Amino acid sequence: MARGVKNVFATTAGIVAVGAVIGLVAAFLQKSGNPANMAICVACFGRDIAGALGLHRAAVVQYMRPEIIGFVLGSFVAALAFKEFKPTGGSAPLARFVLGMIAMIGALIFLGCPWRVILRLAGGDGNALFGLVGLVTGVWIGTLFFKSGFNLGRTQAQSTGTGLIMPLLMLGLLALRVVFPPVAGEAQSGVLWYSLKGPGAAYAPLLLSLGAGLGIGFLAQRSRFCTMGAIRDVLLFKQWYLMFGFLALLVTALIANIILGQFNPGFEGQPVAHTMWFWNFAGMLVAGLAFALAGGCPGRQLFMSGEGNSDAGVFVLGSLAGAGIAHNFGLASSPTGIGPHGVSAVVICLAVLMFIGFTNRK
Amino acid sequence: MKHKVDARGLSCPQPVLMAMQAMRANGSGEIEVVVDNEASRENVARAAQSQGWSVVVDDLDGGEFRLSLAKS
Numbered sequence: 001m002a003r004g005v006k007n008v009f010a011t012t013a014g015i016v017a018v019g020a021v022i023g024l025v026a027a028f029l030q031k032s033g034n035p036a037n038m039a040i041c042v043a044c045f046g047r048d049i050a051g052a053l054g055l056h057r058a059a060v061v062q063y064m065r066p067e068i069i070g071f072v073l074g075s076f077v078a079a080l081a082f083k084e085f086k087p088t089g090g091s092a093p094l095a096r097f098v099l100g101m102i103a104m105i106g107a108l109i110f111l112g113c114p115w116r117v118i119l120r121l122a123g124g125d126g127n128a129l130f131g132l133v134g135l136v137t138g139v140w141i142g143t144l145f146f147k148s149g150f151n152l153g154r155t156q157a158q159s160t161g162t163g164l165i166m167p168l169l170m171l172g173l174l175a176l177r178v179v180f181p182p183v184a185g186e187a188q189s190g191v192l193w194y195s196l197k198g199p200g201a202a203y204a205p206l207l208l209s210l211g212a213g214l215g216i217g218f219l220a221q222r223s224r225f226c227t228m229g230a231i232r233d234v235l236l237f238k239q240w241y242l243m244f245g246f247l248a249l250l251v252t253a254l255i256a257n258i259i260l261g262q263f264n265p266g267f268e269g270q271p272v273a274h275t276m277w278f279w280n281f282a283g284m285l286v287a288g289l290a291f292a293l294a295g296g297c298p299g300r301q302l303f304m305s306g307e308g309n310s311d312a313g314v315f316v317l318g319s320l321a322g323a324g325i326a327h328n329f330g331l332a333s334s335p336t337g338i339g340p341h342g343v344s345a346v347v348i349c350l351a352v353l354m355f356i357g358f359t360n361r362k
Numbered sequence: 363m364k365h366k367v368d369a370r371g372l373s374c375p376q377p378v379l380m381a382m383q384a385m386r387a388n389g390s391g392e393i394e395v396v397v398d399n400e401a402s403r404e405n406v407a408r409a410a411q412s413q414g415w416s417v418v419v420d421d422l423d424g425g426e427f428r429l430s431l432a433k434s
Contacts, residue, residue: 010404084400086425091371146375154371157424224401229374236375237382237409295373309373 007082009222012244018223019248025212026119026249027256029067032204036262036271037123039253040067040212042298043104043113043287044272046316047323047332048200049173052192055324058332059187060198064177066206068302069170070213075221075306076167077214082222087163089310092152095356096294096311100318101325102349103290103298108323108332109283109342110134111273113298114227114291117284118246120273122253124265127273127280134281138288139231142357145293146236149361152293155311163308166316177206199272217303226300228291272335279338279346286349293357365391369406370398370426377402378409385413385431393431396422403427 008014026039038044044061051062079085107113110131112120117135120128142150180190187196195201203209219225223245230242257263267275274280291297294315296304301319304312326332331345339345367384369377377397384393393415397403406429407417415431422428 007400007404086399088371088399091373146379151372151376155373156371224404232375237378239378239405239409239412241408295375 007222009219010224012241015223015225015241015245016248018219018225019245020252021219022216022225023122023249023252024256025216026253027260027262029204029209029212030262031260032208033202034204034209035199035202037120037125038112038116038199038272039119040216041112041116041119042068042071042302043107043319044111044116044199046104046298046319047108047327050320050323051200051327052194054191054193055320056327057193058327060195061200061327062193062195063200063203064173064192065203066174066177066210067213067216069174069177070210070215071217071220071299071302072166072170072306074214074217075303076217078218078221079307084221085163085308087158087160087308087310088155089158089162089314090156091154091311092360093311093314095152095360096315097318097321098352099290099294099356100301100315101322102352103287103294103315104319104322105326105331105345105349106283106286106288106290107298108326109338109346110280110287111333113287115249115297115299118227118250119253120270122250122257122263123271124257124263125270125273126265126267127270127275127277130277130280131284134284135288136231137281138285138290139228139292140235141285141289142292143232143236145357145361150293150357151362152295152360155309158308158310162310165310166305166313174210181206217306220299220303221307224300225303226297228288228297229300231288232292274333274335274337276333276337279333279342282346283333283342286346286353289353290349293353365393367393367395369402370396372402373399374402374405378405381406381431382409382413385410385415385433390433395429395431396426397429398424398426403429
């Protein structure tokens with residue numbers, strides 16, 4: 001049966017609309033209680049979930065973020081509705097776990113994923129410019145590996161049960177959040193940890209956060225929205241499709257922030273950010289290269305895991321482990337600057353990425 | 363003879379890279395690319411069209427797609 005492209009979201013207008021919706025939702029979530037210039041940062045919220053589960057004990061970044069749960073479940077619903085749910089896996093899972101770990105460590109040295117690079121820029125945080133340059137540099141190095149034959153190998157079909165593990169895991173996390181809700185003044189509620197101050201204590205109401213996550217997950221699954229892919233495709237193929245979504249997110253969030261009074265240009269005193277420009281650059285370079293080698297930004301990995309892609313699921317679990325490692329071993333930065341072992345982390349992570357990159361060329 | 367590219371089991375950017383390589387190597391004619399996910403189908407079609415190739419997509423069994431690229 002011959003057919004044309006009929007996915008309206010996979011058009012230039014579609015991806016621009018999706019980027020714009022994410023930008024608007026981010027600004028609105030921030031207005032509704034989420035942390036400033038973070039709003040819907042995938043790495044930060046993954047780190048908060050790791051904290052809520054007690055994988056690290058950084059008291060200021062612990063919250064079971066419903067947005068992340070919604071991303072996977074929204075994508076899962078879209079994939080089911082459009083018959084794109086397809087359990088696959090088996091493409092170098094251990095390498096993907098390590099890439100997820102390293103991506104998270106790099107992101108936490110910068111203090112944000114590519115989504116937050118955009119949202120910090122849209123909030124006026126000049127330090128994010130160095131993160132953006134680092135991200136582009138990391139992805140560019142990734143394209144050099146692709147050109148020299150880098151490939152993590154083919155996936156195979158998996159059982160339906162395997163494909164359902166990530167959506168079910170997210171349902172489980174949602175159940176924990178509902179059964180053990182935050183209690184005022186208590187750092188623990190049942191098995192979950194909750195921040196009493198700091199970014200982890202800033203959150204929008206549960207249903208709002210979950211609804212926003214579900215909606216974005218649905219739209220992103222349809223449009224294939226990916227911030228790393230946006231940069232990669234321009235560098236590698238001069239394809240601007242995903243970049244239009246990236247730019248739409250930036251422009252919309254910027255306009256919304258100006259209207260809502262959330263735009264504060266400058267370098268000093270920016271929310272949950274440090275001013276060590278080189279490490280902002282280097283942290284995001286590490287993360288960008290890890291995302292490129294793994295084939296997607298942290299958001300895209302969540303959306304793919306909702307489609308039944310267990311390789312993306314392994315990356316997500318690796319990033320949760322990375323969040324634990326980053327905070328437990330002093331690799332993560334704070335608003336005062338990089339952690340005590342942040343420099344070593346950048347060097348070691350880069351070395352591991354080079355190892356994975358050079359040893360997987362076919 | 364039709365140039366064939368098997369990109370099943372691969373996720374982007376590999377299918378697009380392989381299709382682009384085939385388009386560059388052949389210059390014109392017919393190329394058949396088989397992929398097994400929607401995102402790759404869309405990306406390969408988009409890349410081929412941007413290079414001036416026509417694209418016809420056939421649904422195969424098991425969620426696979428055959429993209430027939432042609433340029434005269």
